[in-house]
Amino acid sequence: MDTRERLIESAQALLWERGYVGMSPKAIQEKAAAGQGSMYHHFENKAALASAAIARSAEQLYASAQQEFTQPCSALDRIIAYLHREREALRGCRVGRLTQDPEIIADPQLRQPVQEMFAKLTQELAALIVEGQSAGEFRAELNPEDTASTILAVLQGAYVLARAANSAEPFHRAIAGAISLLQQQGSVKRAPRK
Amino acid sequence: MDTRERLIESAQALLWERGYVGMSPKAIQEKAAAGQGSMYHHFENKAALASAAIARSAEQLYASAQQEFTQPCSALDRIIAYLHREREALRGCRVGRLTQDPEIIADPQLRQPVQEMFAKLTQELAALIVEGQSAGEFRAELNPEDTASTILAVLQGAYVLARAANSAEPFHRAIAGAISLLQQQGSVKRAPRK
C-alpha cells in the first residue's frame, strides 16, 4: 500500500477514535509510518487529509448498507437485517461521530460527505417503507421519510447509550425495541418477538 | 455569582460546544472572566473542573425531564410531551455529546454522571411504558426497557441527523416518526397523526 493510502486510512481510524480536534498530524504520521514532509507533500494540510478520510468512510458505510438493502427478502426483513448488522457498539459510528465536531460542522468541505451519506440512507430507507406499505407490512398512514429518520436515529442514538453505559447492552435493547415497534405496524401477521 | 460558579458554567458551555478535548483552560478562564491562578485555586486541574461541570449538566437535564414525566396526563402523553419538549436540535445534547469524547469515556470520574443520567431516564421511561400497558396504551408484549432505550436513542440520534444535515428538519422527522410508531401500539383508540 502506498503512503498516500496509508495516510488516509490512518486518518480514518483516528477520526473514528478521537474526532477531528483530537487528531493531530503527528499521530497520523506515526500511525501511517510516514514523515512530516511526506504527509504535507500528499495533502495541503490537516483539513484536506481529513476531507479525503471522511469521504472514504462515508462511501464505505453507504456501500455496506447497500448489502442489507438489496437482499432478496421482504422490505421489513431488509430493514431488520440493516438494524441487526454486526456493529461495534462501543466504538460508535465512524461517520455519525463526526457530527459532534464543531470544526467539521462549520466546514462545508468536511460536512458534505456526512450530510450526503445520511441523506442517501434516509431516501433508501423511505423507499423500503413505501415498498413495505404496498406489501401490507406497514400501515399506509406511516410517513416514510419520518420513519426512515427514526430508524437512522435509533442506530445513532444506540451508540450514544452504549458509550454512556460502557456496555453494548443498551445498544441492543434500543435496536430490539425499534424492531418490536416496527413489526406491529402492518396487517401482515408476524411472530411477536424473536 | 462567584468565580467558582462562573467557572463551572463556562465549562458547561464549552463542553457542550467543543467537548472535553476541545475545551482549553484558557478558553474557560476567558469565558468566566477569571485568571489562571483563580481557576487552579478552585479546581485541581481541567479534569476536576470538567467533572463538576458534567455532573451539573446531567443533574439539570434529569431534573428537566422530570417535569415531563410527572405531568397529570396519560403515560403515552407524558412520553410524547418528553419527545416534543423544546430542544435546540443543532446544538445537540449537552450530556449525550460527551460520550464521543474518548477521554470522558476512559475516566470513570467523568463518565459516571453521564451513565447515571441515562440509566435513570431509562428506568423512568420503562416505568411509564409499564403504566401505559396497564392502561391499554401499549400492548403487553412490548419490552419496557427495550422500548425505553429506543425512545432515548431516537432523541440522541435525532441530534446527530440534525447536525449532519445542518438543519432541524431530520430531528423533527425522527421524533414524529417515533411518536407515530408508539401511538400504534395500544388497544386504546387514538388520533392517527397530529
Added chain:
DNA sequence: GTCTATAAGAGGATAGAC
C-alpha cells in the same frame, strides 16, 4: 483568592536539502 511569570511539550505547519 487572585495575579503574573515561567516552562516543557504538543499542535500545525513551512523551507530547503536529498
Added chain:
DNA sequence: GTCTATCCTCTTATAGAC
C-alpha cells in the same frame, strides 16, 4: 517523494508574589 530543521502558538500547568 521523503527527510530534517525551524517556527510560532497553544496547552496545561507550577511557583511565588500580592
